[in-house]
Amino acid sequence: MNDSRQQFNDAVLYILGQIPKGKVTSYGKIAQLAGYPNHSRHVGQVLKHLPNDSKLPWHRVINGQGKISFPKDSAKYQVQSDRLKAENIIPLNDKINMKVYGWPQES
């Protein structure tokens, strides 16, 4: 019954772990890869449930606009931005170039 939900959750976590270092992806992309093209919001829901000490690179997930889905004044924003910068991912005007850092590779 609720297996589909659990499966979606598991798929998201798996994909999240497959994101190579120095690359980023969007919620919609993950949802699509998970087999649910329109569940972009739920991807965020899953990430929200992640523990703070999670080994998964949740910071490599941004929105389709190539921006961090947090208010600039938010602590989460600062952390994610700092982590991305630590992976040589430098956003321009608070926007990440998906053409360069995007994953999987878009054409």
Place this chain on the structure above:
DNA sequence: GAGTTGACGGGCG
């Protein structure tokens, strides 16, 4: 049990 929310995305004006 019913209504609202949300780590989003895409379309329209």
Place this chain on the structure above:
DNA sequence: CCGCCCGCCAACT
């Protein structure tokens, strides 16, 4: 280019 609206659907109140 920018802002508003609609859709999707589980989680939350």
